[in-house]
Amino acid sequence: xxxxxxxxxxxxxxxxxxxxxxxxxxxxxxxxxxxxxxxxxxxxxxxxxxxxxxxxxxxxxxxxxxxxxxxxxxxxxxxxxxxxxxxxxxxxxxxxxxxxxxxxxxxxxxxxxxxxxxxxxxxxxxxxxxxxxxxxxxxxxxxxxxxxxxxxxxxxxxxxxxxxxxxxxxxxxxxxxxxxxxxxxxxxxxxxxxxxxxxxxxxxxxxx
Amino acid sequence: xxxxxxxxxxxxxxxxxxxxxxxxxxxxxxxxxxxxxxxxxxxxxxxxxxxxxxxxxxxxxxxxxxxxxxxxxxxxxxxxxxxxxxxxxxxxxxxxxxxxxxxxxxxxxxxxxxxxxxxxxxxxxxxxxxxxxxxxxxxxxxxxxxxxxxxxxxxxxxxxxxxxxxxxxxxxxxxxxxxxxxxxxxxxxxxxxxxxxxxxxxxxxxxxxxxxxxxxxxxxxxxxxxxxxxxxxxxxxxxxxxxxxxxxxxxxxxxxxxxxxxxxxxxxxxxxxxxxxxxxxxxxxxxxxxxxxxxxxxxxxxxxxxxxxxxxxxxxxxxxxxxxxxxxxxxxxxxxxxxxxxxxxxxxxxxxxxxxxxxxxxxxxxxxxxxxxxxxxxxxxxxxxxxxxxxxxxxxxxxxxxxxxxxxxxxxxxxxxxxxxxxxxxxxxxxxxxxxxxxxxxxxxxxxxxxxxxxxxxxxxxxxxxxxxxxxxxxxxxxxxxxxxxxx
Numbered sequence: 151x152x153x154x155x156x157x158x159x160x161x162x163x164x165x166x167x168x169x170x171x172x173x174x175x176x177x178x179x180x181x182x183x184x185x186x187x188x189x190x191x192x193x194x195x196x197x198x199x200x201x202x203x204x205x206x207x208x209x210x211x212x213x214x215x216x217x218x219x220x221x222x223x224x225x226x227x228x229x230x231x232x233x234x235x236x237x238x239x240x241x242x243x244x245x246x247x248x249x250x251x252x253x254x255x256x257x258x259x260x261x262x263x264x265x266x267x268x269x270x271x272x273x274x275x276x277x278x279x280x281x282x283x284x285x286x287x288x289x290x291x292x293x294x295x296x297x298x299x300x301x302x303x304x305x306x307x308x309x310x311x312x313x314x315x316x317x318x319x320x321x322x323x324x325x326x327x328x329x330x331x332x333x334x335x336x337x338x339x340x341x342x343x344x345x346x347x348x349x350x351x352x353x354x355x356x357x358x
Numbered sequence: 359x360x361x362x363x364x365x366x367x368x369x370x371x372x373x374x375x376x377x378x379x380x381x382x383x384x385x386x387x388x389x390x391x392x393x394x395x396x397x398x399x400x401x402x403x404x405x406x407x408x409x410x411x412x413x414x415x416x417x418x419x420x421x422x423x424x425x426x427x428x429x430x431x432x433x434x435x436x437x438x439x440x441x442x443x444x445x446x447x448x449x450x451x452x453x454x455x456x457x458x459x460x461x462x463x464x465x466x467x468x469x470x471x472x473x474x475x476x477x478x479x480x481x482x483x484x485x486x487x488x489x490x491x492x493x494x495x496x497x498x499x500x501x502x503x504x505x506x507x508x509x510x511x512x513x514x515x516x517x518x519x520x521x522x523x524x525x526x527x528x529x530x531x532x533x534x535x536x537x538x539x540x541x542x543x544x545x546x547x548x549x550x551x552x553x554x555x556x557x558x559x560x561x562x563x564x565x566x567x568x569x570x571x572x573x574x575x576x577x578x579x580x581x582x583x584x585x586x587x588x589x590x591x592x593x594x595x596x597x598x599x600x601x602x603x604x605x606x607x608x609x610x611x612x613x614x615x616x617x618x619x620x621x622x623x624x625x626x627x628x629x630x631x632x633x634x635x636x637x638x639x640x641x642x643x644x645x646x647x648x649x650x651x652x653x654x655x656x657x658x659x660x661x662x663x664x665x666x667x668x669x670x671x672x673x674x675x676x677x678x679x680x681x682x683x684x685x686x687x688x689x690x691x692x693x694x695x696x697x698x699x700x701x702x703x704x705x706x707x708x709x710x711x712x713x714x715x716x717x718x719x720x721x722x723x724x725x726x727x728x729x730x731x732x733x734x735x736x737x738x739x740x741x742x743x744x745x746x747x748x749x750x751x752x753x754x755x756x757x758x759x760x761x762x763x764x765x766x767x768x769x770x771x772x773x774x775x776x777x778x779x780x781x782x783x784x785x786x787x788x789x790x791x792x793x794x795x796x797x798x799x800x801x802x803x804x805x806x807x808x809x810x811x812x813x814x815x816x817x818x819x820x821x822x823x824x825x826x827x828x829x830x831x832x833x834x835x836x837x838x839x840x841x842x843x844x845x846x
Contacts, residue, residue, distance in 0.1 A: 154665075155452040158614065161361040161669035162433045165678075173430050175423040178626045179413035196639060250653075253570045253604050272410075273632075273640035286654035287603040287645075291596065309640075310625030317621050320586050323446055325651045328644035333596040336636070337505035337521055338528055338554040340396050346504060346558050347565065348596025348643060 181272070181308035189271045190358055193305050196274025200331030201344055202352040209237070209357055216263055216297055217242040219353045223295050225260035231285035238265060238283065238299050248289055256288060261295035262349075267319065267326075269305035269356075270312045275330045276300060276354065277312060279319035287327060296349040298329070302358040364667030364720040365456060366728075367487040369515070370705050375730035377823035379703035386700075389517075389525040393700050396524045397691040403637025404688060404744070410639070411629065420626050422748040425682035428617050429672060435584040435617045436663065442587025446649025448659040456486035459664045463488060463576065463609055464495055466660055470607050472497070472573045476565075478591060478598045479503035480578025481519065481685050482611045482664060484707040488576070498542070499576065500568050502597035504561050511538035517701030517709065519687035520635055525700055528552040539564050565597065575601035575656070579612045580684065581627060582661075585620045588648045589661065592631060592641045602645045608656035614663050615672075615681040627684065630746035635686035667720035677754060680716050682747040687712075689741035689751060695734055704731065711741035715754045723762050732758035772816040794833040801829035 152160070184192065194204050207215045217240055220228060229246045230239060239245065240263060251259075265283035266276045276298055278284045290296050306312050316326060333348030344350060373379070383389065408414050428435055440450045453459035467475055475492065477483065477499050489499040489510075501510045505523040509516050512534040516522030523531070532552040539546045539560065544567055546560045577598070581590040589610055591598050602608060618624060632641045650659045672678050690696045690710030701709030705727035706717040714731045723729050732755045741751040783789045804810075807828050813821040820826075832840075 153452070154454045154458060157454055158452055158663075158665045158669060159433050159436070161665070162436075162614075162672065164361075165669065165673045166430065166433075167675075173423060173427040175427050176416070176419040178420045178622075179416035181413070200638075200640075200642070257566070257570060270640075275640045280651070280654055287599065288655075291599050291603055308625075309628050310622070313622060313625040313628070317586075320583075320588055320621060320646070320648055323648050323651060325648070325655060326644075326646040327599065328640070328646075329642070330638070330640040331642050333594070334642050335504045335558055335595045337503075337508070337523055338531060338557055339392065340399050340521065340524070341554040343554050343558040346562055346595035346597065347502075347569070347600050 178310065181310065183307045183311065184271065186302070189307050190302055190305055190356070193269055193271040193274060194356060196271065197276075197331065197354055198274075200274055201334075202274070202331050202354050204354045204356060206356045206358055212238050212299060212355060212357060213241055215355045216240045216299075219295070219297050219355075220261055223261065223351060225295060227259045228261040228263060229256065229259045229289060229293060230263050231283060231289060234263060234283045235265065238263060248285060253288060253292060256292035259293045261297060262289050262293045263297045263299070264290050265299045266304065268312045268315050269300045270309055271305055271307050273309060273330060275312070275328055277316060278327045278329070279316065279324045280327070281319070281324060287325060290327065291348060294349055295351040295353060296329075297353045297355065299355045299357065302356065361665070361669035361673060362455070362667070363670055363722040364485075366721050366725060367456065367485075368490070369487060370727070373705040373725070373727040375726040376703055376705070376734045377730060379705065379727075380699040380734075380823070383699040383703045386525075388527055389700050390698065392524055392527060393697055396518070396521060397697045400520070400637050401691045404634060404691070407633045407637055407639055411633065417626055417630055418746055418748050421630050421746055422679075422682060424618065424623050424626065425747055426679070428619060429615065429678055429681055432614065432617070432672065435619060436614060438584040439582055439587060439617055440663075442585065443649055443661060446587050448587070448649040448661055451660065451662045453662055453664045453666070455666050456664075459486050459611060459662055459666065460488055460491035462662050463611065464491060464497070466607070466609050467492065467497055467574055468495075470574050474498040474500060474568075474572070475574045475576050476500050476502050476568055476572040476601045476605065477506075478575065478577035478593070478601045479506050479522075480576070480611060481707060482578045482613050483576060484516065486611070486664065486666060488611065500542075500565070502565050502569070502601060503593070504558060504595060504597075507561055507565070508534060511535065511542070515702055516707065518690060519685055519709070522701075525702075528554060528557065531557055535560050543568060565600075569597075569600040569604055572601070572605045574607040574609065575605040577601060577608065577610045579610050579616055580631065581618050581624060582612055582616045583621050583624060584617050586648055588621065588646050590624065590644065590646045592644045594636065594642045596643055599643055599645055602647065603655045605656055607658040607660070609660045609662065611662045611664060614665055614668055631684050631686055634688040634744065634746040671716075671719045674719070676757060677719055679749050680712070680719055680754065682749055683712055683716065684747060686746055688744040688746065692740040692744050694736055694738060694740075704734065711735060711751045711755075712749070715749075715751055715758065718758055723758070723765060729762050732762060772819060776816075791835060794835070797829040798831055798833055798836065801831040804828045
């Protein structure tokens with residue numbers, strides 16, 4: 151008996167005719183990139199539409215903004231990745247630097263601070279590729295407040311532009327997390343409830 | 359080499375035909391109310407976010423073509439996908455049918471020495487009834503999507519692809535949580551009301567302990583990228599991220615039709631799917647992984663590619679377009695039939711217009727339910743208009759009806775005898791006039807009624823699913839003769 155692999159491939163090949171193999175593919179439509187200021191405004195508007203809290207700050211005020219968010223949520227514990235850029239690190243409370251903490255240990259921490267990789271204006275999405283400053287995936291997942299720093303030059307207009315920027319990360323084998331607002335469900339009579347398993351609070355600090 | 363059909367899974371064996379199931383569903387007023395609200399709400403959300411995209415039609419065309427191109431060259435894309443995944447340190451398995459897929463997963467789970475797994479909502483694992491297979495082997499499979507949790511705790515079946523517990527109201531959900539959560543883990547809080555926020559909080563607490571201790575997770579995948587070896591899961595709650603991130607072992611069950619050729623193709627589908635499915639510009643969370651990532655998430659990564667009837671569908675050059683389906687459920691929300699009867703009547707994990715096509719394609723048309731599914735439609739065409747990958751569902755339904763009729767050709771059925779009698783009557787105008795005159799007598803006797811109830815056998819086979827209009831008191835010809843064409 152042939153293996154499942156050979157049998158399935160054989161079945162597929164038996165369905166192929168010469169004509170079917172040459173399907174001409176209509177090109178994917180291109181979204182014109184927007185002018186920078188308008189694009190950043192749309193990015194902020196769409197993130198807010200999906201209930202993210204967004205603060206816009208200059209590069210010198212990032213740490214202050216992080217501290218303000220922590221104070222607002224009454225957080226006494228915060229975890230950061232070992233390679234978080236110093237200008238992003240909180241200064242008001244003691245931070246735990248991730249040292250392969252267990253999920254249970256992370257569950258006792260109130261907040262996390264990370265950077266990000268790409269922002270998408272038309273959808274209000276932030277993408278993390280989990281390298282430098284973006285932490286391994288569990289960090290931005292288990293604590294209930296995710297403070298995410300996005301720089302203006304990371305924001306693109308459309309989904310295909312983001313995909314193009316992210317190819318290198320994927321080829322390097324890095325996982326990606328796309329985040330559009332806090333965790334949400336509409337499973338009960340279609341009532342939207344923010345916050346099920348992921349962080350119930352998404353706090354974005356946009357540096358522009 | 360002719361590919362085998364998918365076996366009907368135990369849950370759906372011997373299910374009565376669609377009209378019989380629909381009749382029961384129509385009597386369920388809570389379900390009808392919920393469905394009306396849900397389908398119309400999601401439909402409106404979808405319409406508004408689709409309107410925001412000026413190139414929507416170009417996206418649909420590209421999406422449909424990309425999928426067609428994959429299907430025409432599926433063998434080479436699957437091999438490329440396998441090669442990339444293997445390079446990245448993942449293990450790829452192939453399964454001809456549900457039984458083989460379940461056996462592979464079960465062996466992988468047993469190898470980890472665990473008696474429980476956490477699960478991300480997945481149509482593929484529902485299709486193969488993986489949970490049932492695991493439970494039979496003494497392994498608990500915890501569904502972690504809120505709606506799937508409601509279904510599982512309620513010993514119920516899903517009724518919608520996107521929002522499977524939509525037939526349940528909040529009071530029922532509270533009741534289920536109160537009764538069942540404690541039996542399988544952390545009980546629901548004593549003072550929990552039926553407010554959606556409190557119900558969601560109960561689910562968060564109940565599942566968190568399961569997420570934190572789970573060693574093995576099982577998922578499906580929305581997309582599988584051939585040129586990078588990447589798998590993609592879209593979700594909203596974060597239960598997907600929990601399952602895809604925290605355990606040590608991740609097993610993903612993926613239909614062979616889920617492949618996309620290149621990473622760049624994802625650009626189209628990440629626009630088409632969220633807007634068509636939940637009616638959002640983007641769903642809250644998407645995870646993409648390319649084999650195990652060093653120091654991050656599961657290090658033991660498996661992918662099980664399943665056929666289970668798909669190559670059979672592929673062999674049909676017209677019918678294969680069903681395999682473009684990305685399980686968005688937009689067709690359910692616009693369907694006048696689905697909106698009234700809900701998902702259970704379709705006798706499959708795939709309900710609505712797409713289910714009425716896909717189920718008989720995968721399972722064949724030998725059972726009562728599968729023969730009746732192509733007729734579970736008014737052929738209004740709304741499903742085709744909203745389909746993000748332009749599956750011509752009405753055309754495929756008609757084609758399947760032909761198949762069902764052809765399979766019964768030569769059988770001396772009541773219908774064929776009735777049609778023969780009708781043909782004889784229509785062949786001669788005098789015969790027709792006599793028959794019409796006879797029918798008006800019935801109309802006069804019935805007075806002011808406008809519809810008949812059930813007719814006696816053999817007409818009952820027709821009237822069981824239809825309202826029969828009362829015959830007119832006068833035919834058109836009689837009226838014409840009496841009034842001189844309205845002159846009198």
